[in-house]
Amino acid sequence: MHRSGLATAGIATELRLLEAAAREFALHGFAAARIRDIVDGAGVNLAAVNYHFGGKGGLYQATLAHLAREARDAFPVDSPELRAMRPEDQFRAYVRVMLMRYLGQEHAFPLSSIVAHELLDPTPAFGQIVQGVSRPQLDRLAEIVRALLGPRASGDDVALASLSAASQLTFFLFGRRLFEAQFPALAADPAVVDRLAGHISAACLAAMRATREQLEGERRARLTPARPARAMAKGEIGVDLAPQAVLRRSSSDSP
């Protein structure tokens, strides 16, 4: 057993491993990632993975938890300051944060890339990931959208508008390579994120404004009494990702 009372060393190794693992899993996903590449990237011995994390699956779990912790801190899509803004500006801020995650650096934020891989080719961690990472983001977005669409918007109205916004953002996670290959002029612009954020925010806000006008025009036209807005589920950013068995596609696994 390891890490009993006060372990001094070794946590440096663990950290290096977690960071290298984040890179590798982000690039290739769980199945195609190779632990030899991870330990090489971390500059640690091959056996360290099993010693510290019990195996590839354990390392994956730990990496998810580590990244989730990290995401809570950087890239906030919720905070008291944000909530103090007008809904339009909350929306603009949300768009911008998401684009930063995807396009802000040479590589997307690793957790985002891992989510992408999970969506394409899920591991047993899929449920955890959706609940812990995607869901809070989408809930937060839906909350903003609801405020923008006004009290007459139905659940489906909110869902569709959220979907439109979310999809225009996640494109730059999944399709970043396509974007760079097909729109080199745009992609090379040092202010890509700002331009895209401006465009996407404007397009979505315009579409939502149109929807709202239509909804309220309908109301005036039909003289229907306003339905009360449904209570909104609180959108937390928190992520836990407690360890749980997660492994290879169909093989045996340690308890």
Place this chain on the structure above:
Amino acid sequence: MHRSGLATAGIATELRLLEAAAREFALHGFAAARIRDIVDGAGVNLAAVNYHFGGKGGLYQATLAHLAREARDAFPVDSPELRAMRPEDQFRAYVRVMLMRYLGQEHAFPLSSIVAHELLDPTPAFGQIVQGVSRPQLDRLAEIVRALLGPRASGDDVALASLSAASQLTFFLFGRRLFEAQFPALAADPAVVDRLAGHISAACLAAMRATREQLEGERRARLTPARPARAMAKGEIGVDLAPQAVLRRSSSDSP
């Protein structure tokens, strides 16, 4: 050597392999696909892959070519009939066809899923794929968008609007699982494709109409002479994907 003069049998085996390979590569991508699973799915012997296609890489190439051929026939995004429509309806048709590819059946059209994997974790076939599959689609879209935005639209205007539309569509390729998990009510609707197509078409057309009005309003306001529309590159749907070395991440490979 195989398949000399007139090979009668064996092409059934090849077809079964190509179809099973399409499923497997679509699910897991090249690296994570296992040829044992492919031959099981095809109900053929393990050695058949090497006998007929020379190896995993050869099978991947052949699968891409096979699927590209298939895509040319089903799911057309271009045809004389389509071109006879008004731009708005061409756009609606384009949106609908793409959603059908992604959501129309239990699984997305395999070539689309393979493109998705290539975008996340490219193999050497990436260039081919983008050129042969994504590019023609995006070119066709850009053509329609240009018609909708009118002669005053700049290249960037067209690019941004195309991007908005494309991203709302590709979301349902990459994020299908997320969509189904987070919007179960919408996803369960037997007419999802129609509802989404209607919503997305309407949202995009509204946004583009707004852009056009702004562009033309600017013109009137500034009394600037109209620039001529740039000639548009012809957007073909054709795909070739001629065989070429395609293989594992960094290892040696047969000629």
Place this chain on the structure above:
DNA sequence: TCCCGTTTCAAACAATATTTTGAAACGGCC
């Protein structure tokens, strides 16, 4: 029927990846 090229097959093989092992190195503490 027999011949012969083609295709299939089970089994062996080779290459790649993951996990385990046992010994050595480290670091605080007596």
Place this chain on the structure above:
DNA sequence: GGCCGTTTCAAAATATTGTTTGAAACGGGA
């Protein structure tokens, strides 16, 4: 310094996956 739990390491054992092999089955002509 010498002990002891922790951590590292190179090497070996396993497991998994891709490729090869040699023999057998097939099927259309001579």
